Amino acid sequence: MTRRSGRMGTGEGIGLAFAVSLPLVFLTTPAYLAETAGSASWATPILGGVAGGALLYILLLLTGRYPGDLLGLSARLLGKAGPFLIGGFYFAVFFATACLWTRQFAENTLLTALPAAEFDNVLLWYGLSAMLLAYLGIETVGRANYVLLPFGLGGLALVLAGLAPIANRSTSRPSWGTGWPPWPLPPSCSSGRAARWRCC
């Protein structure tokens, strides 16, 4: 039998990866970041990713060495104040990411899909859904995402196909639109090849 009961499989992993990354496409954060940070906006995800990865590594190292929950671990390593510090930090992280993002998603939902809906209703439904999914557990969520993934991607493909007639394809590739910026290409390319592609 190929099923591994009680263990996360590749399918569940793919489902979770999509579940985490796909909604971010619809957030306004990247656009806002690009607007404010300009050409240095690439640094934010990179630095954030490195910092997050390091944090995760340290956490794994510590929890592997000392059994118990995070609060017990922080009390053991940092003394009595440890649980408050660490608990407070993760509370803040939770509110910053989960709650504020929920608010942003709710706002975006109102703007894009449900202009006639009540903001509180939308928040309530998001909260209930999050509760249900948290209750069901990460394996179930991964599995459900994996099952629904083809339908979600199919829906997106359908939307894109529907938008195809009005799409401005000249912006799909730099060489079709405004052209490559002069710095990544040697001078010969920036003059000759890019100019030729621009005509295509």
Place this chain on the structure above:
Amino acid sequence: MPHNAFSTAWVKVKKLLAYSPPRGPDPFVLDEERPHDGAEPLTRAPGAAAGSLEHLAALTEFARRLALFTDKTRRALRDGSLAAEARGYRAELAALEKQWAGLAPLPFAYGRGTAPADAGISTSLSDSRRALEGIFRLPRNRDVVLREIMTGGERPVAALLVYTEGLAADDKLDRFVIEPLMRTAEPPYGEEAMRVFALKVIPNGQVRPAVTLGQVQEGVNMGDTALFFDGVGEALIIETKGWEHRGVESPKTEQTVRGSLSAFNENLRVNTGLVRSILRSSDLVTELVKVGSRGQLNCALMYIDSIANPALVAEVKRRLEGIATDYVADSAELAQFIEDSPTLLFPQSLSTERPDRVAVHLAEGRVALILEGNPFAQILPVSFFTFFHSAEDFSMKSGTANFMRVLRLFGTLLSVVLPSLYLSLSYFHQEAMPTELLLAVAGSRENVPFPAWFEVLVMEVSFELIREAGIRIPGMLSSTIGIVGAIILGQAAVAARVVSPIVVVVVAITGLASFTIPEFRMASAVRIMRFLLFIIASTMGLVGLAMAILGLTAVLCRMKSFGVPYLAPVGPRNEANYDVVTRGQVFDQEARPDELGAKDRRRQPKVSRRWTMERPAGKGEE
């Protein structure tokens, strides 16, 4: 830590931050590890030690018979009756010699190596009995009966009857087998005994000899009775077929155009007999478990011993034996006592009144429960997709069957989401409708004074009322009520401007679509889901609908049917057989469902149509 407000708050915060769910016993998960892989069949002794024990038991039995014979002969010599009964003594001695020849170490070892079905019949009744117990999985299997009787006459001979309860007719057995045996004045002996017995004693039209246990097995599975005599190395197969057929009624809730037309009834033995009459396998085991402390109903647990996962069988039995209640009235009620998530709406066992359907699922490695006094069997474990299969799917060509299956799934989807979709579009996403359609919908709703959700609710509730009334009203009136309700009520509601015509259309299509779901309990669950989605769509439109479908899928992904994931083989993904959403050709059905962990994974070889590899008839080599 002192107990004060601060410490209480601290404990609460700690619990909130580091929540861990309460720990109960681990849930049953049908494990992928298969300890039964490679295990020897139960009918053969495992290993040399068991072989020696078997040999010792056979030798002891032979010694017992020899001692009896010697004693009897000595007594006959003393009273001078030996000459008068010389024929009988000679035959008995010949049987003992034959048994002794089979007990020599080399032939015995060879005998153990052969498959039980190919083995010859022993002259020792206890040897035959032991072999039959192995073949028919006795005493676990309660369908097959071994009955020892003594013949009549001055020198009675021990005999053994083997028959299947439910397949053999009791009156034939009593009249044509047991009564003549007990009344016979002079039981025959020796090699010719069986032929003489069949000629002179058994008043039955069809009697044939059997020399191997395989022939006996075949006869018993066909409903005949096998008769063994002590000291005779062959058996008689006497025709006693008499299972219920076509006297039983046709299915009421699972009607099909093709396939078997017989259905279960309230008699447990008739029901197990009906299954056995279709699936004539010696290792089809029927175990009986008492359910209910006061009701004490027998529940038949049926499975094929060489296919079903032993862990599954043991778990189902454990759950059945762990029910502590007065009385269980119905097999679906019984299923609620033993299923993994009884609070969820979706059924976790397949309820069927068709013996052919039970046989198909048993052959796949599932287990069936039949409760005494109930005409429905419960098949378990099942996956979500099983509920959209029909009994006649394999009676049709795969293309036609697949079309019907996709249609059923589409019907289910419509049945769940259509009213919600209508509400979402009309309340929140008018821009998603083409302008002409939008105008038509708006025009039809122009004179209706109620909001759209109220219209849909009124029509849905009316439809459910008609459906419920149609089921409860007896006889021909039910169809009349359906027609009256559907046509006249809908027409009148539109004329009275209580609802708009578009809502009537939406609810009618939804209702029609809901009838495509073959399983009643699944259809009922879908109906309830429809109302839930209706509420969500009224407040959150398509976004709510999408969220509800995600939640629903997550719940289905979490569910298990007797340790098997409910959405298997899709979630979790595992090696699927070619019969999940659609089905392949009959000759492509090579594997049993992977998630069941059956003992024997293969259902048929890769090339099941061997004739395609052979030379056509009449085209011999030139």
